[in-house]
Amino acid sequence: MIRFLLPICLLGLLPSAAIADSKAKAKIKPAPPAAGAIKGTVIFEGEAPERSKLERDSDPYCAKTDKLAEDVIVTKGKLKDVLVRIQNGTMGKHATPATPAVFDQKDCMYTPRVVGVLAGQKLAVRNSDGTFHNVHGTVAGKLLWNKPHPKAAGDLSLETTPRAGDVVDVVCDVHPWMKAHAVVQDHPYFAVTRADGSFEIKGLAPGTYTLEAWHPTLGTRSLAVKIGTGAKATVTARLSYKPN
Numbered sequence: 001m002i003r004f005l006l007p008i009c010l011l012g013l014l015p016s017a018a019i020a021d022s023k024a025k026a027k028i029k030p031a032p033p034a035a036g037a038i039k040g041t042v043i044f045e046g047e048a049p050e051r052s053k054l055e056r057d058s059d060p061y062c063a064k065t066d067k068l069a070e071d072v073i074v075t076k077g078k079l080k081d082v083l084v085r086i087q088n089g090t091m092g093k094h095a096t097p098a099t100p101a102v103f104d105q106k107d108c109m110y111t112p113r114v115v116g117v118l119a120g121q122k123l124a125v126r127n128s129d130g131t132f133h134n135v136h137g138t139v140a141g142k143l144l145w146n147k148p149h150p151k152a153a154g155d156l157s158l159e160t161t162p163r164a165g166d167v168v169d170v171v172c173d174v175h176p177w178m179k180a181h182a183v184v185q186d187h188p189y190f191a192v193t194r195a196d197g198s199f200e201i202k203g204l205a206p207g208t209y210t211l212e213a214w215h216p217t218l219g220t221r222s223l224a225v226k227i228g229t230g231a232k233a234t235v236t237a238r239l240s241y242k243p244n
């Protein structure tokens, strides 16, 4: 019993300033992330466009692997490579991650094809191929960088932009079918759809949000989503592309 009482007695002997200090430290702890989440799917209505086989004979290394065009990838009516983001209610500053977003050049394709980055976050571009690429980035047609990337060279560390809403379009001029996009956000409430069209955005406070979907060739769609509390903190959203 004495053993248990002793620490309590010692606590009583601590100077009050020390206790106040520890209370202040407890106060500045960051708030736990909000529990709200959007779990959704992006649908492609109607007949999916056929994905043509890419002509890659210009480089014997690339020609070793057959690849289909990745402009619009639909699997069982679900659309891949859509960046889905919150368009309102994301007040406050969000720290830019120190780790870069990664594009790998593999089998002469970019993987992934679409990433979201926070304003100012760097891109690491990797060359996993036994061939020469060049990494050519533009924003709204204006040159951002154009770097040679020989085989076996290390990752390139490339700047994005500080402005939310920018899209960094990346191409390889050696292999013009290679295309990728980094979409700049000022908050972390975004996700890119997987092959089954699914996405998940977590950490949202209760409120009404505009959810916006962006696809490199099909454009944007939006949807109002209401996050509640308790059982209503997680909502299901369904965004739909219906080409003309």
Ligand SMILES: [Cu+2]
Pocket (backbone or CB within 6 Å): 108, 132, 133, 134, 172, 173, 174, 175, 178
């Ligand atoms: Cu290339």
